[in-house]
Amino acid sequence: MDMTVQWSAPIPLYKDKEVIYWCDLEKIPETPGVYIFGRVHGESFEAFYVGKGIKLKRRIEQHFINNVYLMKKLENAQNGTRVVMVGEFIAASGQQAAKCIGIIERALIRHFMSDGHDLVNVQGTALKHHSVNSTGAGKKLPRTILLEKPSGQKSNSSSKAKPAR
Known part of the structure; x- marks a missing residue:
């Protein structure tokens, strides 16, 4: 599923x-999606928390x-601008927002964990094979993230996909 x-x-x-802390909540939509609290310092981004919400503005508030x-x-983080990054889920035909944003949240958690970010919400989860395509926000977030299927599930390919870096 893409x-x-x-x-x-x-x-x-x-x-x-x-x-x-607070932010301009008017910049956040009341739509389903994911969000990341973190800090920006120069060209680098450090994630501290990845979350999801059916109503993003309310959840972030x-x-x-x-x-x-x-x-x-x-x-208590090092120097840099504290930010929240908001990603609005764009549903394709037949996609259920609640299910999809859960998958996207787990993909982002896995990505940032694999890059060594010290997330507040570290969770161990079995992940299925899906890809998440991101647009916007420049180079701060991955363009495509791949997840692998839990062991014991049949895969469509001979090798398991790893999170994109």
Whole structure:
């Protein structure tokens, strides 16, 4: 299954009096998709948290209010601009948003883990073979991510796909 994510430009986070960080929520759609909290320093990007939401704006707002651990992780990070990167899921005919964004979230978690990012939400999950195609956001995110099938499942090819780097 091929899935598409349209990434917007990174949205800067700023310090807030009532919560640790906040952002311009008007830049975030109320559509299904995935998001990444992290920091940008020069040309590099460090991911701290990968998530998904059926209503992205509401889900990201919940993190600012309720996820103190993540916000402290961002606050204590090295130099750089703290950002949230928002990827809107673009459904093809017959694709179910909830299922697809779960697959995309796991693909991104696996990608950043394989690159050595210190994610707050590290999860062990059995992953099926799918590809995720990303557009937008320049060179900060992978264009295509491949997942492998869990052991014991038959594959359409003789070799298992590994996450793209």
